[in-house]
Amino acid sequence: MLEISGVSASYGPVQALRDVTVQVPDGSVTAVLGANGAGKTTLLKTITGLLKPQAGTVVFDGHDLTSMKVEDIVRLGVAHVPEGRGVINELTVDDNLRLGAIWRRDTADRKTALGEMYDLFPPLAQRRRRSAFTLSGGERQMLVLGRALMSRPKALLLDEPSLGLAPIVTAQMMALLRDLSAEQGLTVLLVEQNAKSALSIATTGVVLSLGQVVTTKAAAELAADADLRHHYLGF
Amino acid sequence: MATTPAAPESARTTGPVTDADGPPPSAPSGRARSAWERLPVVARTAIFALAFAVIGILIANGISRYRDFQLAEIAAYLVAVAGLTVLTGLNGQISLGHGALMAVGAYCAAVLLLHAHLPLVVVLLLSALAGGVAGVLVGAVAARLRGPYLAGATLALAVGLPEIPKNYKYFGRDEGLTINPPLPPGWLGTNAPIERWGAYICIIGAAVTLFLLANLSRGRVGRNFRAVRDDEIAASLAGISVPRTQILAFTVSAACAGLAGGLLALVTPTVGPGGFSLALSIQLLVAIVIGGMGNLPGAVLGSIVLVYLPSWATSISNGVGLSKQIGANLALAIFGGMLIVVMLAFPGGIAAAVRRTWWALTSRRRPATTIPAGP
Amino acid sequence: MHAFVNYTLDGLSVGMVYAAVALSLVLIWRSTRILNFAGGAMAMLTTYIGLSLIDRGANYWVAFFGALIAGLVLGAVVERVFVRPVENKPPINAVIVTLGLFTLIEALAGMIWGNSKSRSFPAHFSGNGYRVGTTRVAFAPFDTFIVVAVALTMVALLGLFQYTSLGLKMRAAAFEPVVARLQGIRVSRMLTLGWALAAAAGSLAGVLVAPRILPLSPNYMDDVLVYGFSAAVLGGLDSPVGALIGGLVLGLTREYVGGYVSSTYEIEGALVLLIAVLMVRPQGLFNRIAPRRV
Numbered sequence: 001m002l003e004i005s006g007v008s009a010s011y012g013p014v015q016a017l018r019d020v021t022v023q024v025p026d027g028s029v030t031a032v033l034g035a036n037g038a039g040k041t042t043l044l045k046t047i048t049g050l051l052k053p054q055a056g057t058v059v060f061d062g063h064d065l066t067s068m069k070v071e072d073i074v075r076l077g078v079a080h081v082p083e084g085r086g087v088i089n090e091l092t093v094d095d096n097l098r099l100g101a102i103w104r105r106d107t108a109d110r111k112t113a114l115g116e117m118y119d120l121f122p123p124l125a126q127r128r129r130r131s132a133f134t135l136s137g138g139e140r141q142m143l144v145l146g147r148a149l150m151s152r153p154k155a156l157l158l159d160e161p162s163l164g165l166a167p168i169v170t171a172q173m174m175a176l177l178r179d180l181s182a183e184q185g186l187t188v189l190l191v192e193q194n195a196k197s198a199l200s201i202a203t204t205g206v207v208l209s210l211g212q213v214v215t216t217k218a219a220a221e222l223a224a225d226a227d228l229r230h231h232y233l234g235f
Numbered sequence: 236m237a238t239t240p241a242a243p244e245s246a247r248t249t250g251p252v253t254d255a256d257g258p259p260p261s262a263p264s265g266r267a268r269s270a271w272e273r274l275p276v277v278a279r280t281a282i283f284a285l286a287f288a289v290i291g292i293l294i295a296n297g298i299s300r301y302r303d304f305q306l307a308e309i310a311a312y313l314v315a316v317a318g319l320t321v322l323t324g325l326n327g328q329i330s331l332g333h334g335a336l337m338a339v340g341a342y343c344a345a346v347l348l349l350h351a352h353l354p355l356v357v358v359l360l361l362s363a364l365a366g367g368v369a370g371v372l373v374g375a376v377a378a379r380l381r382g383p384y385l386a387g388a389t390l391a392l393a394v395g396l397p398e399i400p401k402n403y404k405y406f407g408r409d410e411g412l413t414i415n416p417p418l419p420p421g422w423l424g425t426n427a428p429i430e431r432w433g434a435y436i437c438i439i440g441a442a443v444t445l446f447l448l449a450n451l452s453r454g455r456v457g458r459n460f461r462a463v464r465d466d467e468i469a470a471s472l473a474g475i476s477v478p479r480t481q482i483l484a485f486t487v488s489a490a491c492a493g494l495a496g497g498l499l500a501l502v503t504p505t506v507g508p509g510g511f512s513l514a515l516s517i518q519l520l521v522a523i524v525i526g527g528m529g530n531l532p533g534a535v536l537g538s539i540v541l542v543y544l545p546s547w548a549t550s551i552s553n554g555v556g557l558s559k560q561i562g563a564n565l566a567l568a569i570f571g572g573m574l575i576v577v578m579l580a581f582p583g584g585i586a587a588a589v590r591r592t593w594w595a596l597t598s599r600r601r602p603a604t605t606i607p608a609g610p
Numbered sequence: 611m612h613a614f615v616n617y618t619l620d621g622l623s624v625g626m627v628y629a630a631v632a633l634s635l636v637l638i639w640r641s642t643r644i645l646n647f648a649g650g651a652m653a654m655l656t657t658y659i660g661l662s663l664i665d666r667g668a669n670y671w672v673a674f675f676g677a678l679i680a681g682l683v684l685g686a687v688v689e690r691v692f693v694r695p696v697e698n699k700p701p702i703n704a705v706i707v708t709l710g711l712f713t714l715i716e717a718l719a720g721m722i723w724g725n726s727k728s729r730s731f732p733a734h735f736s737g738n739g740y741r742v743g744t745t746r747v748a749f750a751p752f753d754t755f756i757v758v759a760v761a762l763t764m765v766a767l768l769g770l771f772q773y774t775s776l777g778l779k780m781r782a783a784a785f786e787p788v789v790a791r792l793q794g795i796r797v798s799r800m801l802t803l804g805w806a807l808a809a810a811a812g813s814l815a816g817v818l819v820a821p822r823i824l825p826l827s828p829n830y831m832d833d834v835l836v837y838g839f840s841a842a843v844l845g846g847l848d849s850p851v852g853a854l855i856g857g858l859v860l861g862l863t864r865e866y867v868g869g870y871v872s873s874t875y876e877i878e879g880a881l882v883l884l885i886a887v888l889m890v891r892p893q894g895l896f897n898r899i900a901p902r903r904v
Contacts, residue, residue: 048792074794086789088782099782102775103794151794329702331709376885379892382701383645387843388888390647391881394836402874513832517709524706561721568717574710578703579695 001026002047002155002187007056009046016042018211019056024155024204027185029178031198031219033233034208040191041083043208044157047189048080049073060155075103077154081161085144089133093124096132096143100150110150117146138169145173149180155187156180162194170194174201195233199223207232276453284446291438295431303430304502305542310437311498313538314444316522317531318491321448324529325457326484327464328377329385332392334515336373336489338508340366340496342400345412345506355417359440359497366493367486374485378478393516397508411507414500433502440498444491449531451487460484514567521570524577544569616748617865623753625861626760630815631838632845632853633764634808639847641784641804642689642697644704648711650835652688652809653816654828655715656680658723660817661731661826670734677817678810685809689802697801719828726827731820756818763814764854767807780804833877837864840884846894855896859883 002024009017017039024030032040045051047058049070058065065073074080079100088096097117101110118125121142127135135143141161148156158177162170178201181188192198199205205222207214209232215222222228229235271279291310295303319333340362347358373392377385400406407413419432451457462470463480471477500506522541526533545566552562631649638646646652660677668676692711696703723729735755739746771777782790783800790797815838816831823830841860845852860880867879887895 050788050791070791071794071796074792080792082789082792086786086792088786088789090785091778091781095778095781098775098778099790099793099795102779147793323702327702329705376889380888381892383639383705383847384843384888384892384894386645386647386705387839388885390836391840391884394833395878395881398874398877402872514713517713520706520709528702560724563725564717564720567713568721571710571712571714571717574706575692575714578706578710579692 001059001061002189003057003059004043004047005057005059007043007046007053007058009042009051009053011042011051016211017046017053020208020211020213021056022206022213022216024187024189026154026187027181028203029181029188029190029201031195031202031205032189032191032208033193033195033198033205033222034214035232035234036193037210038208039211040208041159042211044080044082044159044189044191047073047157048078071103074151077151078157079148079151079153079155080157081144081148081159083159085140085161087132087135087140087143089131091132092129093132093135093143094128097124097147097150100147101152104151109152113150113152117150120149121146137164138166141165141169141173145176153186155189157189157191159191160193161190162192162197170197174198177201193234195229196223196235277450280446280449280453283449284442287445288439288442291442292435295434295438300428300430303428303434305546307430307434307437307502308499309538309542310434310441311495311502312519312522312541313441313495313534314437314498315492315495316519316526316538316541317441317444317448317534318488318495319519320523320526320528320530320534320537321452321460321491322484322488323523324527325452325464326460326481328481328484330377330389330485330488331386331513331516331520332373332389332396333488333492333519334511334513334517335392335396336366336369336492337496337499337515338397338400338511339369339489340493341500341506341511342406342412342496343493344497344500345414346406348414348500349412355436355501359494359501362497362500363490363494366496367490369493370486370489371482373489374482377485378481389516390513393513397511400508407507409508411505411509413505416504417501430502436501437498440494444494445531448487448491452529452531456483517574518570521574524574540573612745613869617869618862619747619749619753621862621865622858623749623756623861624819624864625858626757627815627819627834627857628837628841628860629854629857630760630763630811630818631834632841632857633767633850634812634815635839635842636845636847636850636853637767637804637808637811639842641780641801641808642693643701644693644697645708645839645847646808647705647708647835648688648715649809649812649838650816650831651712651715651719652681652684653812653834654831655719656684656809656813657731657816657820657826658719658828661723661729664732670732674734674817677813681810681813681816682806684813685806686802688809689805693805694798694801716828723828726825729826730824731817731826733821737821752821759814759818763811764850767811768850770807776803836877837861837880840880843894844884844887846897849894849896852894852896856894 004020004022007017007020008015020039020043022030022032022043032043034040042051046053047065049065049068053066056066060076060078063076065076065078088099091099097114098110101113104110118128123139124142124146127139132140132143145161161173165173174197177188177190180186190198190202195205199219199222202219204216205219206216207222207228214232215228217225291306295306298306315333315337319330322328322330343365344358344362347353347361353361373389376388380388400411401409416429416433417436419427419429423432452460459470459475459480462473462475463477467477470480496511503510518541522537523534524537525540526535526537548566548569549562552565557565631653634649635646638644638649656677659680660673663673663676664670688711692707693704696707733752735751737750737752739748739750771781779790779795780800780803782793783795783797784804787797790800815834819834820826820830837860838857841856842853843856844859845854845856860883863880863883864876868876871879
């Protein structure tokens with residue numbers, strides 16, 4: 001269980017999150033939605049320790065993440081695909097993937113995981129020795145997703161994975177996330193501006209606006225609530 | 236997309252918020268301006284400069300010949316330090332080569348004094364001009380460079396330029412040129428020591444420089460400097476020519492360095508390559524760091540430290556009975572240590588830290604800020 | 611013709627030393643975006659430490675490796691204590707801190723070992739040029755040692771960075787520190803390690819060049835730093851290959867200028883070359899990363 005309780009965070013004088021509470025049950029897909037500047041990215045940063053909150057706590061699997069360092073949070077099984085994807089252009093595809101599990105000591109399992117990722121994403125296998133900056137948008141998304149999965153995480157945080165992707169690619173990716181969550185019990189926290197796609201695979205939807213939680217509802221209910229959709233989600 | 240926190244290559248070495256940006260915002264703004272504040276900037280700076288010169292001359296009259304010499308040195312270095320603090324503090328360009336630019340002015344003055352008979356003022360103006368011309372050339376190269384590449388190019392200047400006079404007899408090779416210092420004019424009295432006259436010249440030179448720089452800094456040129464320092468792209472979009480501004484900043488600071496070199500040539504017996512090594516450029520940096528970059532009054536503090544510290548350090552080490560080996564290196568060790576400590580503890584310079592403490596302490600007694608009612 | 615061969619050989623030998631210094635600067639630049647102006651002084655300090663070991667009866671190899679190890683330690687300490695606080699501040703802060711270190715370290719060395727005492731660092735290999743036919747060329751066993759030592763070091767570092775997990779972590783930490791942290795990499799440890807290795811490379815240059823500097827004094831690395839720095843900038847600060855090529859180019863330039871023009875213009879020649887290159891390519895010769903505009 002990932003519990004965010006009463007978290008407030010700011011960038012200098014700008015208050016980005018106000019008293020945000022979100023509960024993410026194990027094995028579920030939760031979508032975090034809202035307009036630009038609503039605080040969605042800030043929320044993810046606060047969970048993985050890139051930003052320290054002024055108030056509130058973040059608890060994962062019984063561990064208090066609030067004062068932990070990023071590197072240690074990652075080692076608890078929390079994988080974060082940041083805004084902009086975080087592909088390291090100067091490295092090869094292979095190197096980028098290997099980075100995902102590089103902190104793990106089990107070298108045999110690291111090799112196995114790498115093989116699994118190439119099976120999961122054949123286009124990456126074809127380009128394994130190429131420099132990452134030659135990849136297309138969809139391939140880059142595959143790369144960072146594969147990298148995140150390399151560490152066999154318990155929770156996967158994704159920041160706008162559909163950005164810049166064609167609708168068909170987005171749909172494939174969303175289906176993959178749903179399947180991973182269902183088959184491996186992966187907890188997925190999905191930040192998206194493309195609310196429709198996100199809600200199609202999510203169990204729960206959390207809507208943020210101006211740093212505050214507007215509502216937390218079952219995904220189906222959210223998708224059906226026309227007023228809410230128009231006001232906050234753009235469709 | 237890169238999430239690297241590193242500054243982009245095209246950013247200048249923008250310094251920390253400097254004192255040149257004005258006093259902290261708690262300055263009173265609502266009440267009627269006093270008579271002092273209603274004077275135009277030119278008048279205010281002229282009064283300060285005049286006061287500076289008068290105080291300096293009074294001090295010069297009351298001290299020994301050796302102290303007069305040190306006072307002259309302080310004033311001469313102040314001219315260079317003030318120019319450098321404008322370049323780095325206001326315009327954000329770092330130069331490790333201003334020692335070499337001082338050498339240009341010094342050698343120019345030395346050659347003129349030895350081979351021509353010109354009034355002192357002309358000699359000094361030509362030294363400043365020589366520095367300025369060198370500044371245009373260096374600035375033109377510097378304008379294309381950013382960050383470490385700029386630092387490196389100026390380092391090359393600092394190391395390479397002083398080597399050149401070593402090759403020519405005309406410039407005195409390794410030993411340098413020996414000049415007779417100018418004699419005091421008759422109206423000063425028959426017993427006036429040479430050093431006192433030297434101090435007067437340097438103090439007046441410093442006062443004039445400070446006056447000019449203060450006005451430059453508060454005028455449009457100064458604003459352009461700061462605009463380019465803070466955000467080159469925004470500045471160019473606002474119609475400011477970034478390369479021209481940067482070259483101008485370099486030229487102004489180089490002219491100051493040239494003048495300082497000329498002044499030093501007048502008061503020190505020899506002008507040689509040894510006096511303008513990389514160490515000098517680093518010491519100039521020490522002075523602007525201590526004083527706060529962009530802070531003209533701070534430049535005074537920096538120059539005093541620059542000149543006093545070596546002799547103070549040697550006398551301390553002799554007094555405590557440390558070996559000559561230690562004594563000779565103590566001043567440099569302290570300079571190095573100061574650069575480190577000030578940068579780690581007070582990124583805005585000691586003078587800035589003192590100022591902020593002063594504002595913080597006195598803010599309780601100041602009238603509350605009233606918000607102006609309208610446009 | 612004979613002179614040309616000699617200048618070339620001399621240039622290659624001294625060029626390798628410059629390449630080592632340049633590599634040291636490039637490693638630090640890549641990982642922390644800082645120009646280590648104190649690099650020469652740090653190398654000097656470790657060489658003097660090696661010299662102290664010799665004074666206490668150690669042999670050349672103990673002093674040699676002692677200096678390298680001292681370099682590792684010194685690099686780590688400098689990063690942790692002096693550089694860490696300014697890593698994310700405006701670049702000018704780091705420039706001033708490293709200049710301060712440069713001044714401080716040289717002054718301290720002067721205090722401990724004296725500025726003008728006549729000392730020299732021994733060379734384990736002969737400095738007499740090889741015999742080719744009836745003449746001697748300006749390339750001695752010691753020069754072979756220089757070339758081999760620097761080449762081996764570069765190959766070792768290349769191997770570390772390209773083929774090991776540690777090297778991958780260091781590269782990731784240098785290119786994208788935030789992303790690297792999200793992969794569980796302890797970025798600050800990688801930065802410290804980067805400085806340690808870089809300082810060791812600098813120490814290598816320091817001990818290799820010392821035997822030919824007579825007498826040794828605390829500022830003997832100043833010129834070497836300027837050459838090494840020029841080499842790094844010439845090659846493009848992000849490029850280790852550029853460091854090697856830059857070093858060799860600068861070494862050759864120095865020898866040709868010194869030989870064909872005048873020895874007093876050696877350093878000017880190098881600096882003119884540097885400025886000329888920067889005017890045409892402000893990001894250095896081998897930098898694929900163009901200076902970011904906008």
